[in-house]
Amino acid sequence: DTAVSQTPKYLVTQMGNDKSIKCEQNLGHDTMYWYKQDSKKFLKIMFSYNNKELIINETVPNRFSPKSPDKAHLNLHINSLELGDSAVYFCASSSTATREEAFFGQGTRLTVV
Amino acid sequence: GQSLEQPSEVTAVEGAIVQINCTYQTSGFYGLSWYQQHDGGAPTFLSYNALDGLEETGRFSSFLSRSDSYGYLLLQELQMKDSASYFCAAGSGGYQKVTFGTGTKLQVIP
Numbered sequence: 001d002t003a004v005s006q007t008p009k010y011l012v013t014q015m016g017n018d019k020s021i022k023c024e025q026n027l028g029h030d031t032m033y034w035y036k037q038d039s040k041k042f043l044k045i046m047f048s049y050n051n052k053e054l055i056i057n058e059t060v061p062n063r064f065s066p067k068s069p070d071k072a073h074l075n076l077h078i079n080s081l082e083l084g085d086s087a088v089y090f091c092a093s094s095s096t097a098t099r100e101e102a103f104f105g106q107g108t109r110l111t112v113v
Numbered sequence: 114g115q116s117l118e119q120p121s122e123v124t125a126v127e128g129a130i131v132q133i134n135c136t137y138q139t140s141g142f143y144g145l146s147w148y149q150q151h152d153g154g155a156p157t158f159l160s161y162n163a164l165d166g167l168e169e170t171g172r173f174s175s176f177l178s179r180s181d182s183y184g185y186l187l188l189q190e191l192q193m194k195d196s197a198s199y200f201c202a203a204g205s206g207g208y209q210k211v212t213f214g215t216g217t218k219l220q221v222i223p
Contacts, residue, residue: 104157
């Protein structure tokens with residue numbers, strides 16, 4: 001059983017399109033995150049949700065809109081994609097008691113052409 | 114702002130010991146975690162320090178000095194499979210926010 005799963009694994013799309021990435025965790029965690037990893041491997045937090053509530057939004061353009069329908073899911077919708085959005089996006093989760101240990105999904109490699 | 118600095122690359126010989134350093138500047142610092150990431154893979158958790166001192170987990174150990182805003186990851190008996198990128202990550206705000214370091218690419222050579 002995959003603990004944190006994201007779909008799709010690869011996404012190639014044209015500039016200006018809208019796309020979504022889905023994330024689900026079966027660990028019973030109450031905190032979920034979205035991270036962006038650029039071509040230089042810098043890993044930067046974008047959003048953090050706790051019990052479906054947004055707690056961290058790291059100055060991400062409002063073209064990015066996360067949605068958490070329940071504690072086990074945190075989806076990321078991106079409007080009007082730009083070339084600079086090309087990156088690997090990781091979903092992760094942790095429990096409130098052990099937030100220092102996050103479990104990551106396998107990543108979604110987004111390429112905007 | 115929050116920042117964590119690491120050496121960009123380290124090369125070490127199989128069987129040897131290597132230390133990867135991390136210096137941080139974070140407000141509301143809570144603790145330091147370490148993650149390993151193989152090329153094309155996801156980061157995986159290795160170790161965590163909330164208090165000063167050394168934490169040992171098998172071949173991997175991690176150290177923290179809060180007064181120096183410094184930590185390191187120590188890998189012993191290096192194996193080829195240890196070739197990967199290693200990231201320190203600082204938690205703040207009760208660990209609600211996690212800031213990752215710049216990452217260190219470790220190459221293990223025969």
